[in-house]
Amino acid sequence: MNFWNDPVAFIADWLSGIFAGWGMPEFWSNLLVFAIGIFVLIAAIMVVDIFLVWIERKVVARFQDRLGPNRLGPYGLIQPFADIIKLLIKEDITPRTADKVVYNLAPILSMSSVLILWAIIPLAPLAWGVDLNVGVLYLVAAGAIGALSIIMAGWASDNKYALLGAFRQVATMISYEIPMVAALLIPVMLAGTMSMQGIVEAQTFGEPGVWFILVAPLAALIFAISSIAELGRSPFDLNEAESELVSGYHIEYSGMKFGMFYAGELLHAFTFGGFWGILFFGGYSVFGLETLPGLQWLSSPFIAVFMILVKALVGYWIIMWVKYTVPRIRIDHMLAFNWKILVPLSFTLIMLVAVLNKLLLGYGTLVYVAGMFLANVLLAIVTIMILGAYARRQRLAEEAALQIPARAAGD
Amino acid sequence: MPNPWVFIGLFIIIAAIIPIGAIVVALILGPKKPNPIKQSTYECGLETVGDSLVQFKAQYYVFALAFLIFDVEAVFLFPWAIAMNKMPLYVALEGVIFIVILVAGLVYTWRKGALEWV
Amino acid sequence: MTAEQIIQQILFFISAALTLGSAVMVVATRKLIQAALWLIVSLFGVAVLYALLDASFLVVVQVVVYIGAIAILFIFAVMLTQRDQRDKGPQLNKSWVLAALVGLATFGGLTFLVSSWTGFGAAAAPIPAGTVDMVADLGTALVSVDQYVLPFEVASVLLLAALIGAIYVAYNRK
Numbered sequence: 001m002n003f004w005n006d007p008v009a010f011i012a013d014w015l016s017g018i019f020a021g022w023g024m025p026e027f028w029s030n031l032l033v034f035a036i037g038i039f040v041l042i043a044a045i046m047v048v049d050i051f052l053v054w055i056e057r058k059v060v061a062r063f064q065d066r067l068g069p070n071r072l073g074p075y076g077l078i079q080p081f082a083d084i085i086k087l088l089i090k091e092d093i094t095p096r097t098a099d100k101v102v103y104n105l106a107p108i109l110s111m112s113s114v115l116i117l118w119a120i121i122p123l124a125p126l127a128w129g130v131d132l133n134v135g136v137l138y139l140v141a142a143g144a145i146g147a148l149s150i151i152m153a154g155w156a157s158d159n160k161y162a163l164l165g166a167f168r169q170v171a172t173m174i175s176y177e178i179p180m181v182a183a184l185l186i187p188v189m190l191a192g193t194m195s196m197q198g199i200v201e202a203q204t205f206g207e208p209g210v211w212f213i214l215v216a217p218l219a220a221l222i223f224a225i226s227s228i229a230e231l232g233r234s235p236f237d238l239n240e241a242e243s244e245l246v247s248g249y250h251i252e253y254s255g256m257k258f259g260m261f262y263a264g265e266l267l268h269a270f271t272f273g274g275f276w277g278i279l280f281f282g283g284y285s286v287f288g289l290e291t292l293p294g295l296q297w298l299s300s301p302f303i304a305v306f307m308i309l310v311k312a313l314v315g316y317w318i319i320m321w322v323k324y325t326v327p328r329i330r331i332d333h334m335l336a337f338n339w340k341i342l343v344p345l346s347f348t349l350i351m352l353v354a355v356l357n358k359l360l361l362g363y364g365t366l367v368y369v370a371g372m373f374l375a376n377v378l379l380a381i382v383t384i385m386i387l388g389a390y391a392r393r394q395r396l397a398e399e400a401a402l403q404i405p406a407r408a409a410g411d
Numbered sequence: 412m413p414n415p416w417v418f419i420g421l422f423i424i425i426a427a428i429i430p431i432g433a434i435v436v437a438l439i440l441g442p443k444k445p446n447p448i449k450q451s452t453y454e455c456g457l458e459t460v461g462d463s464l465v466q467f468k469a470q471y472y473v474f475a476l477a478f479l480i481f482d483v484e485a486v487f488l489f490p491w492a493i494a495m496n497k498m499p500l501y502v503a504l505e506g507v508i509f510i511v512i513l514v515a516g517l518v519y520t521w522r523k524g525a526l527e528w529v
Numbered sequence: 530m531t532a533e534q535i536i537q538q539i540l541f542f543i544s545a546a547l548t549l550g551s552a553v554m555v556v557a558t559r560k561l562i563q564a565a566l567w568l569i570v571s572l573f574g575v576a577v578l579y580a581l582l583d584a585s586f587l588v589v590v591q592v593v594v595y596i597g598a599i600a601i602l603f604i605f606a607v608m609l610t611q612r613d614q615r616d617k618g619p620q621l622n623k624s625w626v627l628a629a630l631v632g633l634a635t636f637g638g639l640t641f642l643v644s645s646w647t648g649f650g651a652a653a654a655p656i657p658a659g660t661v662d663m664v665a666d667l668g669t670a671l672v673s674v675d676q677y678v679l680p681f682e683v684a685s686v687l688l689l690a691a692l693i694g695a696i697y698v699a700y701n702r703k
Binding site for chain 2: 583601668689693
């Protein structure tokens with residue numbers, strides 16, 4: 001077996017060989033190799049997470065016409081390590097009235113609910129991690145654990161602001177989970193599988209073999225919006241509306257426990273960028289170039305990992321772009337936007353894609369892709385027109401209501 | 412190993428151990444000087460009044476109810492979406508009927524005014 | 530038995546004990562939210578049992594529907610109740626002896642029935658790896674005309690009835 005073709009299997013074989021040499025039974029050595037692999041993967045993710053802090057601070061600075069961290073090391077690269085040391089030596093303050101067990105469990109659960117998502121991310125064509133046949137629902141399940149950790153943090157802190165922030169956040173999360181699940185149904189429908197590996201392969205080697213962003217751009221948009229809400233980031237960051245709630249569910253947390261919530265949020269955003277890339281932008285594929293003759297070397301696992309990290313970073317950058325550009329919206333608007341626009345729209349989209357997918361598949365790739373794309377765009381335009389008409393009617397009604405008493409007073 | 416949940420179980424355990432490790436290290440390294448003022452509930456510089464477990468409005472409950480129903484619906488739709496690739500057109504229409512029936516529920520909730528926040 | 534089977538047995542007993550123990554805590558604890566959190570632990574234990582059986586779809590559905598939706602609904606419902614959530618009354622009433630006897634009798638009867646089943650000690654047949662996608666089979670069964678398409682559509686009507694009923698009861702606009 002060649003190291004360059006499948007480095008993980010190569011190293012795993014090498015390690016099992018060593019353990020077998022020590023007289024370890026095959027079952028235990030397999031388990032140990034798994035554990036080492038997972039530990040290395042999670043450690044690598046944590047290192048990426050440390051640099052995400054730097055990226056986040058640098059990018060927000062640029063959006064706000066500042067420089068960001070630039071004192072420690074070149075471009076302030078050592079800054080996140082200084083932050084970590086500071087978090088490590090902070091005093092850990094627990095409120096007297098807090099429920100100690102739940103209070104301490106919440107930040108751990110929050111971080112783990114993000115980390116476990118990496119178990120199913122296909123980093124390369126060879127099944128690294130696990131090729132779970134219900135991968136898409138696993139993503140939703142991990143989100144449920146994340147919502148739970150927020151409720152636990154809010155309740156255990158025994159603080160009105162924390163509780164209020166937690167409940168607002170969870171109400172948002174569960175509401176926006178409906179359009180997210182609906183948007184997730186569409187890649188599943190197109191690929192005919194729930195496994196992440198299968199979805200990536202369907203976009204490169206499948207029947208039409210195009211990225212799902214071309215076939216279902218509206219689903220990609222709905223997924224992006226609802227995942228931003230799921231992350232609790234601006235414009236959906238009501239949970240920590242500073243002017244009303246101070247900082248939401250993690251108000252009573254300090255030191256490393258707060259750090260877990262913070263790092264978990266950043267990593268969550270990065271991970272969702274990755275899932276966006278996997279579900280709609282071909283995952284680790286290099287723009288489908290590796291299917292061409294002579295370019296087979298592009299399917300090397302090293303390039304694949306590089307591609308997925310780049311796509312995740314681009315997704316993360318878009319989430320930051322939205323966060324630092326759009327102001328926070330009111331909670332009633334936020335929920336109305338979800339239940340009255342996104343939910344009906346996503347259900348309509350599922351029905352449209354389901355029927356069109358069956359009708360158009362026999363007419364060649366070009367007709368199929370163009371038809372699906374146009375149907376999506378048409379649905380988006382119709383939605384915007386309905387919304388525009390509704391908003392105009394409401395505006396006219398309010399103007400009429402305002403003008404009549406004003407005129408009566410003037411006369 | 413045939414069962415993928417062995418891998419995921421290990422992953423979950425290690426993904427819990429690493430944050431626990433970080434928090435424990437911080438507990439060891441950080442100073443420990445608790446006092447009653449420091450450990451009181453934080454509230455913008457004011458003394459806390461009353462119980463923190465305030466009563467919430469019924470609207471949260473209504474949204475959670477609607478969410479539960481549509482979540483179960485989505486769970487039913489996933490096997491349908493997978494099977495659709497291999498099946499003829501009428502299968503897609505079965506799913507469409509399924510969704511239309513539930514959209515009627517959404518319309519009812521909407522008309523009843525239960526989707527308003529205030 | 531191989532090492533794998535022994536470990537599976539141990540994991541089964543741990544998760545069964547976790548499920549039952551936290552189920553007892555649900556009724557024994559005095560704080561309502563803590564009861565809801567113990568319920569979540571219990572539901573998670575059931576998910577682990579499914580995982581041990583390699584029933585991937587049921588594992589994720591258990592977590593998504595029960596922990597992600599029903600438990601959250603419980604917690605929201607608890608927050609709707611009175612401000613003082615601590616139950617101060619006695620946790621047992623007068624007929625607890627009778628209830629315990631009925632419970633024990635039911636348990637004994639079920640144990641007797643299960644122990645008389647011949648397949649009790651036999652190992653389960655292994656699932657052929659990589660040949661079947663059980664979720665796809667489930668989907669095909671749900672939509673095939675000669676199989677379960679009617680229950681599939683009726684499930685939708687049932688969900689509709691549940692939604693309308695719940696909204697009607699929970700929401701009374703004045």
